Amino acid sequence: MGDRDSVASPASAQTGDSANSGSPAALDASKLNITLAKTLKPLQPIETLRFGQTFSDHMVVATYDPETGWSAPEIKPHGPITLDPACSCFQYGGNVFEGMKAYLGPDGKARLFRPDMNMRRLERSCARLALPPIDGDVVLELVKCLVNLERRWIPKESGYSLYLRPTVIATRPGLGVIASDHAILYILASPTGPYYQMVKPVTLLAVSENVRAWPGGTGGHKVAGNYSPSFLPQRNAAEKGYDQILWLFGEDRRITEAGAMNFFVVVKRDDEDGVDLITAPLDGTILPGVTRASCLALASDPEFLEESSLRLYPQEKVYTLSDIAKWSSEGKLLEALVVGTAVIIGPCNRIGFEGQDIVIPGAGMGPVGTALRKKILDIQEGRTEWKGWGVVCP
Structure with missing residues (x-):
């Protein structure tokens, strides 16, 4: 120029x-x-x-x-x-x-x-x-x-x-x-470009000896100091062959976040009537992500559910690594998703903990992650108008 x-x-x-x-x-x-x-x-x-x-x-x-x-x-x-x-x-x-x-x-x-x-x-x-x-x-x-x-x-x-x-x-x-x-x-x-050069599944190492955030701390805010303490655990995870950390908290090993992203699981309901879309609640240790909030809003929106042919039941609740292992053993764990501004929505296909892996079925993004990602990208890139979410820079 x-x-x-x-x-x-x-x-x-x-x-x-x-x-x-x-x-x-x-x-x-x-x-x-x-x-x-x-x-x-x-x-x-x-x-x-x-x-x-x-x-x-x-x-x-x-x-x-x-x-x-x-x-x-x-x-x-x-x-x-x-x-x-x-x-x-x-x-x-x-x-x-x-x-x-x-x-x-x-x-x-x-x-x-x-x-x-x-x-x-x-x-x-x-x-x-x-x-x-x-x-x-x-x-x-x-x-x-x-x-x-x-x-x-x-x-x-x-x-x-x-x-x-x-x-x-x-x-x-x-x-x-x-x-x-x-x-x-x-x-x-x-x-x-895309945070990952292709929408490929990420692998997570569940970690309990280090924590990302704690009650009364700054985990619910976008504070620089939340990030650098994660670099060493992340390096250790990479050395063990995993892409990111799945942060656990407490003696019951509650699920919190994945790396610097929010985390969701898709679980088959007992009554076979659709699936639960589950993520941790905003208790002060979870960053209130914009993409996280958007996924929850879409999952409860009748218009989106009709156009995507999905039956979703969004839930913000405490759940643990033991819950994920149980759902997996029962064949109910259908998808695991990492969610954030940079990645938008990406699939996870393996969670490691103490030498064992929980394997999530499928070779890529499942139907729930695919539908949510497509809808959010369509809104972001101006192909569809939705609830005023896309704000034009005049």
Whole structure:
């Protein structure tokens, strides 16, 4: 691509009103400044895209100061951020983020999938870590601005998207063990293909000696510190030939999540009247995933059930590894599904624990996972309208 001038929107002359109001300025999308990259990066072939490894030309940045509040947000060329090494994000892990995607529909419009749920979760995560308050609705407006600017980065092919990573980090410069009253919001955009290059079954190693989350902790929030402690168990699982961890909790080995994804099982009912779609309840240890909520909503929607010819009974309840083993031995365990923004819905065909495997029947995705995945992709990619879930970026 050719050179481009560095420009700024008319809003660039505006400043926060905290000096006049006497209170810190709120984040304000109307004050967005835009500085365009002088040279655009070339688009790479979609078959070479790997999750989170390629980034678009621009990013959004805004800073929070306790005296002045949020700065005017800026869209600027993607690049490094300079931070004091004493910032609390490095010392105490005061970092939260969201994961969401923009899809290009057949009408050429960019769509987000239920982004209001991501924004409410971002607000809750910031509050849980005592970060400066943030208005998710304003963040969403900034996300839409970035998506529209980076539209050329959204692949047209099905299963591909522009992954968006709104992040808030604590930037108080000091070693005191207190909540940060400084922060940076930034939003990155990354073109990506399927999380797995094909919808192949994943294998899970059930782990009870390590836990992902615990009651009263941060497992129900999208907090950066939830993820790095999982890397060592994940490496151990890979060395034993498994793709991901199935996290267990408590002496009864309750099922929680799979890797960084929500987890479902499909179980035949005793009365043969359809199947149960079971996942763990939101008890504070489970991340309230957007795809998770969407699967549960579809499974209880008469219109979806009619068009998919399925009889589903969604259940959020406590269930254990022993329950899964029992259902398997009785021939009732029909499908196991990993669910999340990156993977959407993927099948699991084997769960290992203490040297034994529970084998889920079928060589790939079963009818329930197939129907849910197709419906969600159709909504995300603009082939169908559904309950206002697909939000066009105007």
